[in-house]
Amino acid sequence: MATGRTHRPATRSRGIPEATVARLPLYLRALTALSERSVPTVSSEELATAAGVNSAKLRKDFSYLGSYGTRGVGYDVEYLVYQISRELGLTQDxxxxxxxxxxxxxxxxxxxxxxxxxxxxxxxxxxxxxxxxxxxxxxxxxxxxxxxxxxxxxxxxxxxxxxxxxxxxxxxxxxxxxxxxxxxxxxxxxxxxxxxxxxxxVDLSIELQILAFHEQRKAGEESTGHEEGAGAVPQAPVAPHRTTAGGPGADSGRQGPDGDVPAVMPA
Amino acid sequence: MATGRTHRPATRSRGIPEATVARLPLYLRALTALSERSVPTVSSEELATAAGVNSAKLRKDFSYLGSYGTRGVGYDVEYLVYQISRELGLTQDxxxxxxxxxxxxxxxxxxxxxxxxxxxxxxxxxxxxxxxxxxxxxxxxxxxxxxxxxxxxxxxxxxxxxxxxxxxxxxxxxxxxxxxxxxxxxxxxxxxxxxxxxxxxVDLSIELQILAFHEQRKAGEESTGHEEGAGAVPQAPVAPHRTTAGGPGADSGRQGPDGDVPAVMPA
DNA sequence: CCATGTGAACGGTTTCACAGCC
DNA sequence: GGCTGTGAAACCGTTCACATGG
The missing domain is CATH 3.40.50.720 (NAD(P)-binding Rossmann-like Domain)
Incomplete structure (x- = not known):
């Protein structure tokens, strides 16, 4: 009974992890911006900040492509733009x-x-x-x-x-x-x-629903907060782009451990 | 650097994994469709197929919400719709x-x-x-x-x-x-x-670039051998729908920076 | 020295396989 | 018997920390 096992990891061709592939476009854009400003080289730290990831991840990602950096210096912007473009297949139309x-x-x-x-x-x-x-x-x-x-x-x-x-x-x-x-x-x-x-x-409504989930959680967490969010930090400088505070904290506060909730049954 | 992350205690008892949260809207959509067709119950297998995931994953996901199914039978559609909606915070406006x-x-x-x-x-x-x-x-x-x-x-x-x-x-x-x-x-x-x-x-261009990467790979693979069956399997009927190969898994859009979107605006 | 590149530890996610219950 | 619910194993991705080499 072919358990549909025929699927291959999708990432078959022993190569670049899917997660890394998904970030390459991100790096590419940050690099393109640097290129337009004629910046010659970037360190993993700088590029990571511009792309919104951390430097360890970026270096690991690049390591799958090859050794395109120079120790003690960083990466050549133009060269990396080319390498990533090629890897993504963007050198063709x-x-x-x-x-x-x-x-x-x-x-x-x-x-x-x-x-x-x-x-x-x-x-x-x-x-x-x-x-x-x-x-x-x-x-x-x-x-x-x-x-x-x-x-x-x-x-x-x-x-x-x-x-x-x-x-x-x-x-x-x-x-x-x-x-x-x-x-x-x-x-x-x-x-x-x-x-x-x-x-x-790409599903617009799904993204909103995920946001709603976290939003709901925030609200429940803030006690019975009424005027929440009144004191949002202005955030002028490009702070540590930690966009989403370490993901959903998962407080334990909400909902009882066992089935609770009014049983809304099918009519 | 400022490691002052607001790290939460980490997932405790009631914390639903992020990957699961990201799939709940998917299940909800499939369930809503079933509900509209007045289907009373579904098995994990059926629902999983409709949602485009495998049944083991679906059952595991639901297990984080609670035991809302009936062994030997399946899940009550209306009840699940309600539970997931509530979990996602969609019962409010x-x-x-x-x-x-x-x-x-x-x-x-x-x-x-x-x-x-x-x-x-x-x-x-x-x-x-x-x-x-x-x-x-x-x-x-x-x-x-x-x-x-x-x-x-x-x-x-x-x-x-x-x-x-x-x-x-x-x-x-x-x-x-x-x-x-x-x-x-x-x-x-x-x-x-x-x-x-x-x-x-949500980034349009990134999605396309990821597709281009795989597309390029397919093309290159074909020249070396057809054993991989780059061609479509001659399956007319609904084949195993593995919707997204490496798709937007758990975090299709989580704060990941970068994207090129249609921002068509008053220039 | 400096920043890259990477083996190894870690943590989250998926899959397996079967126990539990209807 | 059928299907859910779930520990345990396998897998994948991220983070750490340090050896490596310009």
């Missing part, structure tokens, strides 16, 4: 299609961060015939009927789904069938894809 | 302000997922005087000058930043000074906030 040109899709199409990082919006696709031909961010929207052709003609391998939840899986299936192997999903749905296809999801 | 009403801000304002989860857009704020008064998603945009007043009057504790990178830290400082203690940041900047303030970041 990635055509991307965005499906679902609603508010979000339009925002994404207008997003400048794409082009500046090796991504190129090859096409905007929407199911609404009325949208066809209308230019969004300077690119004419095409109808869903053209999806397969667009992907083939442009050799697109990355697709962005910004459709309503109901259409997401269907769009996903077509994208995959057409040859897409990486998908960025903004629709609040779990997409089913065959092995070999990568899916990353 | 969370007023939210969105700052920066460009393309993205407008998209967020129009996003239905907020309202359906206990979040209420209390106000839309933008620095452009020309925007003032204009309704977006039925809510009139207010000028930044009103920021502090709006937050106080509405008792807002969660803020969403969708401004250009350059304005983000400044807006953040004002939000925090006004009493905001949780921030969802879409701007590509590392925000500095005082202890006690939670920041989560």
């Amino acid at each position: 990635w055509p991307v299609v965005i499906v679902g040109i609603g508010n979000l899709g339009a925002a994404l199409a207008n997003y400048g961060g794409f082009a500046s990082r090796g991504f190129r919006v090859a096409a905007l696709i929407d199911a609404d015939p009325a949208m066809a031909g209308k230019p969004v961010a300077g690119i004419p929207v095409q109808h869903t009927d053209e999806l397969e052709k667009i992907i083939e003609d442009n050799g697109v391998s990355i697709g962005v789904i910004a459709t309503p939840a109901g259409a997401a899986q269907q769009v996903c299936d077509r994208l995959v069938a057409a040859g897409i192997t990486s998908i960025l999903n903004f629709a609040p749905t779990v997409l089913s894809v065959p092995d070999g296809v990568d899916v990353r999801k | 969370w007023p939210v302000v969105i700052v920066g009403i460009g393309n993205l801000g407008a998209a967020l304002a129009n996003y239905g997922g907020f309202a359906s989860r206990g979040f209420r857009v209390a106000a839309l704020i933008d620095a452009d005087p020309a925007m003032a008064g204009k309704p977006v998603a039925g809510i009139p945009v207010q000028h930044t000058d009103e920021l502090e007043k709006i937050i106080e009057d509405n008792g807002v504790s969660i803020g969403v930043i969708a401004t250009p990178a350059g304005a983000a830290q400044q807006v953040c400082d004002r939000l925090v000074a006004a009493g905001i203690t949780s921030i969802l940041n879409f701007a590509p900047t590392v925000l500095s906030v005082p202890d006690g303030v939670d920041v989560r970041k």
Whole structure:
């Protein structure tokens, strides 16, 4: 009974840990900023601060890429920018299609961060015939009927789904069938894809819910605080970017150990 | 350096692991769907499939909340919906302000997922005087000058930043000074906030870059051999949905700085 | 000396496998 | 029998601390 064990660690090719990969774009941006200011070198400490991580982690991350630094000195900015870009595959051009040109899709199409990082919006696709031909961010929207052709003609391998939840899986299936192997999903749905296809999801409401969880906890912790937050520290200088105070402290105060709570049962 | 971290005693008895918290919204969504279809109970296996995780993980996650299931049967859908909602703090109403009403801000304002989860857009704020008064998603945009007043009057504790990178830290400082203690940041900047303030970041460009990394890897792999089956498995029906390979695990957006977001604003 | 690079310790997360209960 | 709940093991990621080498 294949326990679905066929999955490989995703981080297969014995190489860079997934967690490190996820931080490379972060370092890259900090480095790009330094590069623009013509800063020649940075220490792990400085770069870490700029990227919002700690220096030990940064050095460990870089150690997976190779020994690109100079002991006693630091890292050469330009060199690192190149190395990381190459590692991420950003030295090549990635055509991307965005499906679902609603508010979000339009925002994404207008997003400048794409082009500046090796991504190129090859096409905007929407199911609404009325949208066809209308230019969004300077690119004419095409109808869903053209999806397969667009992907083939442009050799697109990355697709962005910004459709309503109901259409997401269907769009996903077509994208995959057409040859897409990486998908960025903004629709609040779990997409089913065959092995070999990568899916990353961005869910706005989930992020808010996680914040709400911590917010609730803070409130409960502050006794019966009424006017909380009145004394927020102004924070002028770039203080230790310890954004989230060491994560959720997990006080024990809330909720009894055993089932409590009014049992709201299904009617 | 100032090691003055406000380290909490660490997870004691009732502390729910961060990784679990991050998945609760996922379960909640799947459960809500089941609830709407009037499904009375689900097994961990079914629910896990619907949420895109494996059942062992799901059961472990639920075990942190309490013993809400029935052995040999499964979980009562309605009851679980309630329990998770309560745990996440969604049984109360969370007023939210969105700052920066460009393309993205407008998209967020129009996003239905907020309202359906206990979040209420209390106000839309933008620095452009020309925007003032204009309704977006039925809510009139207010000028930044009103920021502090709006937050106080509405008792807002969660803020969403969708401004250009350059304005983000400044807006953040004002939000925090006004009493905001949780921030969802879409701007590509590392925000500095005082202890006690939670920041989560959503970054579009980073997600794409991570996809590019894996995409590049797939391409390179194919030339050396096909044994890895880079191609999609010919599975028409819903295959094992491993939604996100290495996806935004536990901390997709936790204070991790960096991001390149669509901050489309009045330049 | 200085800051990198890294083995080793540590802590959190996932998976396993089975005991417990319906 | 079926499925939950959970110790224990395996795994992964982070942090520590120091050897290494410019």
